[in-house]
Amino acid sequence: MPLIWIILAVLALGAAGYVLGRKRAVSSAGGDIRILHSLPNYYGMNVFLTAVVPALLVLVVWLLVQPTVIQRQVTQLIPDNDIMESGELSLIMSDVRRVADGLDRAVEQGALSREEARMIRTEFTNIRETLASIGVALGDDVNADVLAAAQRYRALQSAGNTVMAAAVLILAALGLGYAYSRTHKDFRARNTVERAVLSILILASTIAILTTVGIVLSMVLETRDFFHLYPAREFFFGTEWIPSFEGGSHLGLLPLLWGTLYITFIALLVAVPVGLFSAIYLAEYAGRRMRGIAKPMIEVLAGIPTIVYGLFALITVGPMLRDYFAEPLGLGTSSSSVMTAGIVMGIMLIPFVSSLSDDIINAVPQSLRDGSYGLGATQSETVKQVILPAALPGIVGAILLAASRAIGETMIVVMGAGAAATLSLNPFEAMTTVTVKIVGQLTGDTDFSSPEALVAFALGLTLFAITLGLNILALYIVRKYREQYE
Amino acid sequence: MNDMRLVERAVDDKELKIAADGVDVFYGDTHAIKAVDVNILDKTVTAFIGPSGCGKSTFLRCLNRMNDTIDVCRVTGNILLDGEDIYHPKVDPVQLRAKVGMVFQKPNPFPKSIYDNVSYGPRIHGLARNKSELDEIVEKSLRRAALWDEVKDRLTAPGTGLSGGQQQRLCIARAVATSPEVLLMDEPCSALDPIATAQVEELIDELRERFSVVIVTHSMQQAARVSQKTAFFHLGELVEFGDTSQIFTNPKDPRTESYITGRIG
Numbered sequence: 203m204p205l206i207w208i209i210l211a212v213l214a215l216g217a218a219g220y221v222l223g224r225k226r227a228v229s230s231a232g233g234d235i236r237i238l239h240s241l242p243n244y245y246g247m248n249v250f251l252t253a254v255v256p257a258l259l260v261l262v263v264w265l266l267v268q269p270t271v272i273q274r275q276v277t278q279l280i281p282d283n284d285i286m287e288s289g290e291l292s293l294i295m296s297d298v299r300r301v302a303d304g305l306d307r308a309v310e311q312g313a314l315s316r317e318e319a320r321m322i323r324t325e326f327t328n329i330r331e332t333l334a335s336i337g338v339a340l341g342d343d344v345n346a347d348v349l350a351a352a353q354r355y356r357a358l359q360s361a362g363n364t365v366m367a368a369a370v371l372i373l374a375a376l377g378l379g380y381a382y383s384r385t386h387k388d389f390r391a392r393n394t395v396e397r398a399v400l401s402i403l404i405l406a407s408t409i410a411i412l413t414t415v416g417i418v419l420s421m422v423l424e425t426r427d428f429f430h431l432y433p434a435r436e437f438f439f440g441t442e443w444i445p446s447f448e449g450g451s452h453l454g455l456l457p458l459l460w461g462t463l464y465i466t467f468i469a470l471l472v473a474v475p476v477g478l479f480s481a482i483y484l485a486e487y488a489g490r491r492m493r494g495i496a497k498p499m500i501e502v503l504a505g506i507p508t509i510v511y512g513l514f515a516l517i518t519v520g521p522m523l524r525d526y527f528a529e530p531l532g533l534g535t536s537s538s539s540v541m542t543a544g545i546v547m548g549i550m551l552i553p554f555v556s557s558l559s560d561d562i563i564n565a566v567p568q569s570l571r572d573g574s575y576g577l578g579a580t581q582s583e584t585v586k587q588v589i590l591p592a593a594l595p596g597i598v599g600a601i602l603l604a605a606s607r608a609i610g611e612t613m614i615v616v617m618g619a620g621a622a623a624t625l626s627l628n629p630f631e632a633m634t635t636v637t638v639k640i641v642g643q644l645t646g647d648t649d650f651s652s653p654e655a656l657v658a659f660a661l662g663l664t665l666f667a668i669t670l671g672l673n674i675l676a677l678y679i680v681r682k683y684r685e686q687y688e
Numbered sequence: 689m690n691d692m693r694l695v696e697r698a699v700d701d702k703e704l705k706i707a708a709d710g711v712d713v714f715y716g717d718t719h720a721i722k723a724v725d726v727n728i729l730d731k732t733v734t735a736f737i738g739p740s741g742c743g744k745s746t747f748l749r750c751l752n753r754m755n756d757t758i759d760v761c762r763v764t765g766n767i768l769l770d771g772e773d774i775y776h777p778k779v780d781p782v783q784l785r786a787k788v789g790m791v792f793q794k795p796n797p798f799p800k801s802i803y804d805n806v807s808y809g810p811r812i813h814g815l816a817r818n819k820s821e822l823d824e825i826v827e828k829s830l831r832r833a834a835l836w837d838e839v840k841d842r843l844t845a846p847g848t849g850l851s852g853g854q855q856q857r858l859c860i861a862r863a864v865a866t867s868p869e870v871l872l873m874d875e876p877c878s879a880l881d882p883i884a885t886a887q888v889e890e891l892i893d894e895l896r897e898r899f900s901v902v903i904v905t906h907s908m909q910q911a912a913r914v915s916q917k918t919a920f921f922h923l924g925e926l927v928e929f930g931d932t933s934q935i936f937t938n939p940k941d942p943r944t945e946s947y948i949t950g951r952i953g
Contacts, residue, residue, distance in 0.1 A: 489759065490759065567796070569792060569794055569796035570796055570798060570799075571757075572754065572757075572790075572792055572796065573792060573796040573797075573798065573859065573862075574798070574808070575754065575757060575785060576752065576754060576785060576789065576790035576792070576863070577785065577786070577789065577790075577808060577809040577812070577863065577866055578782050578783065578784075578785035578786030578787075578789075578809065578812070578813060578866060579782070579808075579809075579812050580782050580812075583812050587798075587808065587812070588798050591798075591799065591800065592798070592799045
């Protein structure tokens with residue numbers, strides 16, 4: 203039974219349960235819903251949830267566990283010398299899975315009858331050709347061991363699926379029956395549903411947290427592998443980045459970190475004054491109508507995909523900076539430069555800074571403005587001496603959030619600053635950042651056991667640590683600021 | 689306690705400070721103030737009383753053009769300060785507000801030190817030539833606001849850390865520091881407890897020696913205690929204006945009588 207049918211059947215049971223439960227509750231109250239403890243819908247909902255939720259949970263767990271169990275069973279059938287021959291167990295297992303899937307598909311398409319698929323033998327049939335004729339390509343001729351394993355795999359899989367369907371449906375029916383039998387006018391269905399809602403909410407947040415933990419863990423594990431292959435000292439303090447897949451690479455973090463920080467610095471140099479001043483204008487000076495037009499227009503900038511900013515850097519800003527600044531000043535001939543990426547990234551960050559700062563400035567109480575105006579201060583004096591100091595922690599928080607965004611940016615750097623890892627002070631020279639190199643090391647043909655590929659995880663973890671630190675600092679500052687007025 | 693005791697104070701022939709003549713205020717389409725005429729004397733406390741929403745705060749804010757900061761607000765009529773129209777295009781509202789200071793309903797100290805709060809006005813108006821002069825102004829203002837003894841050892845502490853009554857006196861010191869000629873107070877005691885209120889009222893009485901004070905209040909006892917002149921506003925109109933003793937003992941308008949005896953409001 204395909205998965206979708208199982209789910210639909212469970213939902214149908216749940217829906218039936220909803221109708222039955224509701225009806226039973228109403229009839230137990232003699233048709234007068236005022237006697238019921240909860241509204242009739244809650245009784246229906248209770249039956250629905252009791253039928254559906256446990257069944258679907260079992261389904262999910264089953265789907266996660268079954269492949270591991272089957273894999274373990276099937277692996278025992280593969281003789282050791284086969285593993286020696288092809289080098290890796292995982293390669294054989296993927297062949298096994300492919301043969302099994304191919305046979306299933308052949309049955310589906312009618313190329314083989316169910317019986318033929320089950321009895322097929324390497325001695326009599328060329329399985330590779332049979333499967334190729336229905337579009338399943340195999341890298342090698344199928345030997346008897348693999349075929350046996352594949353047949354076992356199919357048998358286990360189909361048995362597992364049948365048992366799973368039965369178990370899930372029985373569980374749904376049991377849940378339905380249990381909740382239905384408990385449905386009575388005095389049953390506190392409302393409270394039960396409330397608890398169910400609570401656990402759904404907790405489940406959702408747990409998933410989010412576990413995902414984060416999982417991401418960090420996977421990076422930590424890969425990074426550990428990297429540091430087994432490459433000395434940590436040379437990674438953190440190396441000043442050269444020369445990866446070479448033949449070995450003997452220099453994988454120093456410093457040029458990449460320098461590029462990242464340099465570009466971020468220039469981006470903030472652009473974004474902070476422009477964003478902050480436009481926020482001050484919008485919050486303090488602009489009339490209602492101007493604000494209504496200007497604020498959404500600035501926020502449009504935030505909706506532009508970074509690849510489009512990258513194009514802007516590549517075809518407009520880069521050549522312009524080269525022709526009008528870098529070449530006349532004798533600072534370089536490259537249109538990819540730190541300056542290009544920094545300026546364009548700064549433009550991208552303007553709405554970030556301005557929109558957050560605008561909110562923060564608006565949160566400064568009107569009474570402080572009145573107090574300042576009442577003493578005969580002008581608007582700019584009020585902004586400079588009262589509003590900005592009051593809003594400063596929040597603004598710093600906004601800037602730090604923008605900085606962590608800039609550090610994580612990739613596309614604009616690839617297209618604006620190039621991919622050459624250099625340690626240089628010249629802002630018109632091509633440089634690159636940590637993120638670009640992560641992409642560079644992992645795309646293309648890579649061997650995931652070499653330090654040249656694994657270094658990407660170490661870079662990712664470093665980046666994660668930096669932006670996490672900045673975000674925590676920003677949140678801490680913003681929270682401290684909030685306490686002042688509440 | 690004799691709360692309703694009326695202070696008999698001689699109202700001499702004092703100089704006219706502010707003369708308002710036929711003032712109308714509109715908030716968008718709402719006619720908030722209707723043809724109000726009031727004369728405010730120098731070195732006198734004038735109280736504006738009336739039920740909520742009667743326009744007394746709005747009128748007060750006209751006197752130093754604080755209503756300019758509200759887009760939809762429009763003021764017509766004449767308001768003369770020392771014989772000069774404060775709504776004349778040549779008048780700089782910022783300079784005007786240095787001469788006509790304001791204290792607000794809720795204490796609103798800046799999130800700065802006590803010293804910086806008081807020195808804020810003198811600094812932006814360049815009233816002190818050097819640090820020692822500024823120190824002097826700060827001390828004098830804090831003394832006038834009866835706050836000096838309480839805060840002299842912690843001038844660098846944040847102004848927001850003071851108690852509510854101290855904060856309000858700090859705001860008064862801040863307003864006094866720019867040496868205004870008129871001090872406008874918009875319900876200065878409504879956020880304070882009775883003890884702090886008594887302190888501020890005492891202070892207002894002392895401030896009368898140097899400034900012309902205009903105070904908006906909801907408390908008729910307060911108006912009776914601190915003011916020499918009282919104006920009663922009702923539904924945007926100035927119903928009655930006269931000596932405080934006369935308004936409270938012998939009101940001419942029946943509406944005034946109803947209000948002070950608690951029948952309307």
